[in-house]
Amino acid sequence: MxxxxxxxxxxxxxxxxxxxxxxxxxxxxxxxxxxxxxxxxxxxxxxxxxxxxxxxxxxxxxxxxxxxxxxxxxxxxxxxxxxxxxxxxxxxxxxxxxxxxxxQASTDREQRLDWSGGPDYDSVQEEVGTRLEHEQVRRCLQNLTDLQREAITLAYFGGYTYVEVSSLLEANTATVKTRMRDGLIRLRDCLGVIR
Amino acid sequence: MTADLHTLGGAYALDALTPDEHEQFKQHLATCASCRAELVELQATAARLSDVTWSAPPASLKRRLMDAVSRSSQERPVNVRLARGPWQRRAPMLLAAAAVLVVIASLGTSLVERHRISDLETQQSALAEVLTADDKTMLVRRLDDGGSVTMFVSASLDQAVMAMDELPPLDDKHSYQIWRIQRGGPVSEVVISRDQSTGAVTRLVDDVGDTEALAITVEPAGGSPQPTTEPIVTIAIT
Structure with a gap:
């Protein structure tokens, strides 16, 4: 009991x-x-x-x-x-x-452009105890549009500004900044984040 | 403009704004309750992204931290005898900036370049002494263009600590320069290098007994032998 x-x-x-x-x-x-x-x-x-x-x-x-x-x-x-x-x-x-x-003011940053191919979060070694949370976040990321997902992951994991993300994704800055917001909102709803 | 600012919340939560826009949005948040409410949720959502990158740090990191923590004090309420003022909310932050500086200096590794460490080590105990001196006084000046300067003075130690917090960023052709105003005129105390001038900068000033005031001006990069512009702030040492 x-x-x-x-x-x-x-x-x-x-x-x-x-x-x-x-x-x-x-x-x-x-x-x-x-x-x-x-x-x-x-x-x-x-x-x-x-x-x-x-x-x-x-x-x-x-x-x-x-x-x-x-x-x-x-x-x-x-x-x-x-x-x-x-x-x-x-x-x-x-x-x-x-x-x-x-x-990475200059040169190194250029070498990181391989990120434009998409996030490689699959390759990250995960620790025990986070599998459920991990799976949920991954699943919810897959629910986003490609542009939302790439904009969010490039900014969060790549440390890029939305201006840099725009040029990496060849999209205009206003669109990228909007996609970051509506993408996060969709992610929020999928994850059930209250606060 | 406001509607446009409103859409920056997502990029802000992802730390993806340019420095100017970041500041702009921060100011906008102060007046926009719905933006603040949305941001709470967007930041919580962004934080969840870290669930997919979990990775245990080396055990040595915890040992260093526990060691540092056992030797360092935390923020305490500021013990000042001045009247209440708008600076009071700011004070713990400045003390924290100074305290973090002290702790960082006592550690083996840090974000600060190695060559600055020895400099910091010699400053750390003196800095802490001024901040905790019984006779210290504290003066705060808010700058017109943002940021603030706080000065702690201890007459018994004959020293002052100047803490500059979020001074407006300068272009690469200009630097901030601190001056001692003495009877013979201004004497350069230090030129603040560009990489130091973001965030909080803390400076220990010795031998303040015959200094009437400390002042900060904007000078051509690298500083000037004598001030070439009006001070953005002058704080008298009484």
């Missing part, structure tokens, strides 16, 4: 502590909570950063800065503006994109 009332956060079994609750403890200087938070979300942060910046060592630097920022600024997390995961991944994506734009 399962315990009908799991005692969360009281040390007994039950569900794992919510990220939001861990983040609140981190804001009070709880290193153990930081350690748990890290274990739960570092693969998402590092994996995304590695995809965007390409170089694993650089991705590690990005992840390191993100987690320091989380430690330092956990009290700025505002649950009204989204989940803890969204907050951390938004910080992380911004940093990864800043890093790649800073690093």
């Amino acid at each position: 399962l315990d009908p009332v799991p005692l969360r956060g009281l040390g007994g079994g039950g569900e794992p502590e919510r990220l939001e609750s861990l983040l609140n403890r981190v804001a009070r200087g709880d290193e153990e909570a930081f350690s748990k938070l890290y274990d739960r979300i570092s693969a998402a942060v590092f994996g995304m950063a590695r995809r965007v910046v390409r170089d694993p060592a650089r991705a590690e630097e990005v992840a390191q800065e993100v987690f320091l920022q989380v430690w330092q600024g956990a009290n700025r997390f505002d649950a009204e503006r989204g989940s803890a995961k969204t907050w951390i991944l938004t910080l992380a994506h911004r940093r990864a994109v800043d890093a790649v734009r800073h690093d």
Whole structure:
């Protein structure tokens, strides 16, 4: 028999502590909570950063800065503006994109044009425990139009601005920016994202 | 124009706007409640994309972080004796910027180029000392064209920390330059290089005892021996 009332956060079994609750403890200087938070979300942060910046060592630097920022600024997390995961991944994506734009001002960037062939997220090694989420995101990405999907994945995983995406996809900028928005909206509805 | 801005939400959530448009949209968000509500959902959606790229980082990263975390303090409410003002919301962020700088300097690797590390290491303890000094005072100036400058001064330490946050970006023909205003006239303190001038820049200034004020001007790239333009901000050291 399962315990009908799991005692969360009281040390007994039950569900794992919510990220939001861990983040609140981190804001009070709880290193153990930081350690748990890290274990739960570092693969998402590092994996995304590695995809965007390409170089694993650089991705590690990005992840390191993100987690320091989380430690330092956990009290700025505002649950009204989204989940803890969204907050951390938004910080992380911004940093990864800043890093790649800073690093790849010129030549390297040209070498990454192979992205125009479409996202190769199939080849990414996935870790245990994310298969369901992974499958859901993949399936929902397939529901988008080609232009929506390519615009979104080039921007998110490639770190390209919508202007660059336009030239990669040979589409006009107004269209690309609109497709990014309506593509994300369709993705949101498919994933059932509430916030 | 507004309708046009409204459609930028998707690109914003994907960090795919140009820097100018990014700022523009951020300002637009302040006045557009429906855009904010939509953005919450679009950012949550974008964050889900990271589900397909999961990859565990090397164990050494966690060791470094736990080590850094055990040695670093977090943001605390700012202890100032000045009257309440609009700068108060800004203060924790500036302190955070300074604190992050301190932590970064104490780590083995960071985004900062290696040659800057030793510089930062010598600054870090002094910086932290000023920010935590009992007699520090804090002054904040918002600039007309955006961004703000915060100065912490400790008379007992004879030092000041100048934190520049989101100064308007300059083209590559211009640099920001910090000046000490002394009895003999302005003396150059430092020229802020282009790659430093985005985001938050923190500068420790020594020997402020006989300095009347610190000022920032926009100069031709590389700086000038004497200021050639009116300061965009002047902060008196009392």
